[in-house]
Amino acid sequence: MKNQFYAEVIEAIKKEKSDDFTKLKTKLSKKYGMSKIPSNIEIFLNSSEEDLKNLKLVTKPTRTLSGVATISVMTKPAGCPHGKCTFCPGGPDSIFGNVPQSYTGKEPATMRAIRNNFDAYLQVFSRLEQYAVLGQAFDKVELIIQGGTFPSMDAKYQNKFIADAYKAMNDFSAEFFVDEEIDLPKFKEFFELPGDFKNEERTRNVKEKILKLKGKNKIELLQEQKRNETAKIKCVGLTVETKPDWAFLEHGNQMLELGCTRVELGIQSVYEAPLKLTNRGHSIADTIKSIQILKDLGLKINAHYMLGLPGVDRDKEVEGLKQLFSDPNFKPDMLKIYPLLVMKGTPLYLQWKRGQYKPITTAEAAEIISEAKRFFPKWVRVMRVNRDIPTYVTSAGIDKTNLRQYVKELQEKKNIVCNCIRCREVGRNKTFENVEITIDEFEASNGKEFFIEAEDVKNNVLLGFCRLRFPSQQLRKEITDNTAMIRELHVYASSVAVGNLPKEKQVQHRGYGKKLMMKAEEIAKEHGKDKMLVISGIGAKEYYKKLGYDYDGVYMGKKL
Ligand code: SF4
Structure with a gap:
């Protein structure tokens, strides 16, 4: 059936039979029972060498x-x-x-x-x-x-x-x-x-x-x-x-030399007891210290946080997530929530078998996450709420892989609006009109953070953002007393395929990246800073060069 699909579709292109090629692909995919509509490149790859030279197809x-x-x-x-x-x-x-x-x-x-x-x-x-x-x-x-x-x-x-x-x-x-x-x-x-x-x-x-x-x-x-x-x-x-005890200064420096821009940090809890009970090998003090170091080096932090850990009462879970974002010692930039899964071959599995551990259920996790969504700040992105592990390898704990869907249903029922980055990103069927540059200023890990956004305030739609930090300590020679750091600059590419947005509303090339950078530089200067450092992915350095930045050790830098 697959071969017949490609034969017919290629023949149709050669004869320029259809004006609406997407429609034709959809129709033929249905006819031949394709599991998905093949991309144009897949069609090319299934063409003969002869056809390949002549097919006029946008790839x-x-x-x-x-x-x-x-x-x-x-x-x-x-x-x-x-x-x-x-x-x-x-x-x-x-x-x-x-x-x-x-x-x-x-x-x-x-x-x-x-x-x-x-x-x-x-x-x-x-x-x-x-x-x-x-x-x-x-x-x-x-x-x-x-x-x-x-x-x-x-x-x-x-x-x-x-x-x-x-x-x-x-x-x-x-x-x-x-x-x-x-x-x-x-x-x-x-x-x-x-x-x-x-x-x-x-x-x-x-x-x-x-x-x-x-x-x-x-x-x-x-x-x-x-x-x-x-x-x-x-x-x-x-x-x-x-993990936190492997995210101190020497590790941060080594990561920077490799070109690292973000650290996935397994902090797992804001409470001490579960760390001891699960043999995490680090303390809350280590977590706090590592977060401060990583931020002061300009790195972004994606915290991994577990629900259902031994030693945490269920009624303390929402409070824990709330503390994660209200306590300046934590405040990660991104969050992956992992409700604890019980798996064979682990000490936790034996504890569960002996009745010494009660796993968290799907309903409990959904309830906790939906309630916590009331408190997620605008500057955090909730990346995941569950692990990407098929349920057939787990013995107890969450038994659904689509936990996010359950959370969403509960949120709708309880009328809870989540303000995190992911929930406001342009493109998820969101349109925008008047875009403003707004600033959120807050204390974090003894330093000062500015979350600068390009957003449509009225419609609560986010088009891009920049994380500016005044570090709490000078951990490397590139970082002087008067240095400000840009830890993240992100402007969303709006793809019609994803967001169904008309062309004139696409975000790319509207210069939001530049506007956000200029705003960050302006704030830094107002606060007496004379140097800006940007943590840049290796392949993004050329972009910053165009904005007047130059190599400065592991960073890109500019005199203000
Ligand atoms: S969860 Fe596993 S990989 Fe992660 S710190 Fe513990 S032992 Fe290491």
Whole structure:
């Protein structure tokens, strides 16, 4: 059926049979029972060499709302230095096999990592291939390093892993892009497409070709970072996963050298008792110290926070989440909520079996999260409310993967409006009229934060934002007494495919990025600052150069 679909659709294009190509694709997808409507690139990839030269088909990739393609890569299985948290699945030789700590081997990113022998180059390359086939834009990449406590791994390994990832983006750009366009015939030939992804011979062949590219020249971190600044596929953000006691100054500095812009920090609670009871290996004091250091280095913090931990009464959960954003010692920029799941092979599983631990239910988690949404500030983005683990590998705890949906229903019932970034982003069927630049000023980790937004206040729609900080301490030579720091600048790409917005309402190229930066500089000057530093993804440095910034150590800087 699949082949018939492609044959008919290609024939129709050749004969220019249809004005509305999307309609035709939809109709034929239904007719041939396709599981989804194929992208134009998929159609190209299923054409013969002859057809390929003549097909007139727009292959402009679609962009997601954030404008950035995410690539998660996993490090090799390794234990955490403190031992193991009582709920943590996975790890070397675990009940789930030899998988990274905290993962089960069943998550999409872990499965891809296993298929690619935990090689960062192979993982990135295969994800880029996927994006290309799906017709999604991947010229701006946010790279996420997962697999446990990355800064605790051997420094040489960290360095090589990240260099490999940059090189994969650089080589893919050099190999398959001609000017701004992907060279489809070359791409098709290299990846032996259309091909069966389960065909072992094809997989082996493609892997060999990728490894040959990887081995072509020596891989040096600095050199690959430099190459990436002007590559077609740019790494605009790099995220590293760690825990508070592995997120102090030396770790923060090492992360900055790698090009890190955001830290996923497993703080898990604002209470001391559950940290001890679950053998987290860090205290609340460590959490507070690490948050301050990371912010003062200019890094963004995406906190992981657990619900249902032993030692926390259910009626203290909402209060805990409230404290996370009212207590200046915490105030993370982003939040991933993980209701605790009980998994085989963990001490928590035995406690649950013995009746010593009562897991949190889906209804309880939904109730807590919906109530907490009353208190989420405008400057936090709630990234997730559940882990990406299939329920068949868990023994107790949340039994639905679509917890966000349950939370939403409860919110609607109780008339709770969430003000977090995610809930206000333009594009989620939101339109805007009058855009203003607004400022929220607050204390955080002994420093001063300014959350500057481009927003339509009346319609509560967010188009972009900037996080400006006056650090509480000068932790590196680049940071002087009078330095202000921009920890994040984000302007949403509004894609018609995502937001259904008319062209004139698209956010891109409206200069909001520049306006937000100018506002940040203005505020800094008003407060007597004479220098601005920006933490920039390696591939975003060119953008800041256009705004008058230049290299300043690991940052981009400008005299004010
Ligand atoms: S810190 Fe994270 S990865 Fe390490 S043992 Fe605890 S849960 Fe697992």
